[in-house]
Amino acid sequence: MLNFDFFYAWTKEHLNINLEGYKEKQLQRRIGTIMKNTGAATLEEYAVKIQSDPIVKKNFLNYITINVTDFFRNKEVFDEFEELMVSYLEPKFGALKIWSAACSTGAEAYSLAMIMTNHNIKHAEKITATDIDETILAKAKKGIYSSVEIKNVDEKNRQNYFTQEDNAFYLSEQIKKKVAFKKHDLIGDRFGTGYNVIVCRNVTIYFKNEVKEELYQKFSDALVPGGLFFTGATETIYSPEKYGLIKRASFIYEKI
Numbered sequence: 001m002l003n004f005d006f007f008y009a010w011t012k013e014h015l016n017i018n019l020e021g022y023k024e025k026q027l028q029r030r031i032g033t034i035m036k037n038t039g040a041a042t043l044e045e046y047a048v049k050i051q052s053d054p055i056v057k058k059n060f061l062n063y064i065t066i067n068v069t070d071f072f073r074n075k076e077v078f079d080e081f082e083e084l085m086v087s088y089l090e091p092k093f094g095a096l097k098i099w100s101a102a103c104s105t106g107a108e109a110y111s112l113a114m115i116m117t118n119h120n121i122k123h124a125e126k127i128t129a130t131d132i133d134e135t136i137l138a139k140a141k142k143g144i145y146s147s148v149e150i151k152n153v154d155e156k157n158r159q160n161y162f163t164q165e166d167n168a169f170y171l172s173e174q175i176k177k178k179v180a181f182k183k184h185d186l187i188g189d190r191f192g193t194g195y196n197v198i199v200c201r202n203v204t205i206y207f208k209n210e211v212k213e214e215l216y217q218k219f220s221d222a223l224v225p226g227g228l229f230f231t232g233a234t235e236t237i238y239s240p241e242k243y244g245l246i247k248r249a250s251f252i253y254e255k256i
């Protein structure tokens, strides 16, 4: 039996990561697999390796944070959100204050920035894009992607906002400067306030139910009335009114 109590306390103290909020079985299976790949037989041994070897540490962090993302992820839902930005959010609020939470490589935040640029929608401030993983944030800030990573970007946006050099696609400064990245842990760090839009997709699925419920309340509190909360395409909120939200479209909720 692996000593997860020890390991959870150790990661909290030494890496400042709270693993207690994540669904246990899934997470422990993942940790067991990556631990064995390093040759460690126990979590105590694995902790020593994480502390002494930066590569083991980086692999551990990458493995538990699952960074899969896409520009305009779930295109039909994104299209619906784009439509709401133009027909509802812009007329109602004018300039928008937006938070892309658990942003991974920035694809989501940059997709929003492209939509805003295309429709001339004003920013109240730069889009705030946050993630717990500093390595992925460093990549996001660079704005350099492979052809696979931008496969969902349509031809027009590709031509307008990317330049290609060999196999790399460089996002334009025009879009990059509209997004500000910073480290933020959804479990434990404070939330901002006054948002017109919060996008948090494909991360709450990894959290325990009670943590998820707490987060929905915090997201609702962080929105202004009429603001929209955009979730992932498997993250339906049951009884959204419990959190002061109503369903506006599939995976899009409005703060009452």
Ligand SMILES: C[S@@+](CC[C@H](N)C(=O)[O-])C[C@H]1O[C@@H](n2cnc3c(N)ncnc32)[C@H](O)[C@@H]1O
Pocket (backbone or CB within 6 Å): 065, 066, 067, 068, 069, 070, 073, 101, 102, 103, 104, 105, 108, 130, 131, 132, 133, 136, 184, 185, 186, 187, 200, 201, 202, 203, 232
């Ligand atoms: C599957 S990706 C989703 C990326 C993007 N939102 C999307 O839907 O395409 C999940 C992201 O959540 C981040 N993450 C995991 N735990 C987190 C936490 N406690 N606080 C903030 N971000 C977290 C991971 O680092 C990863 O980048």
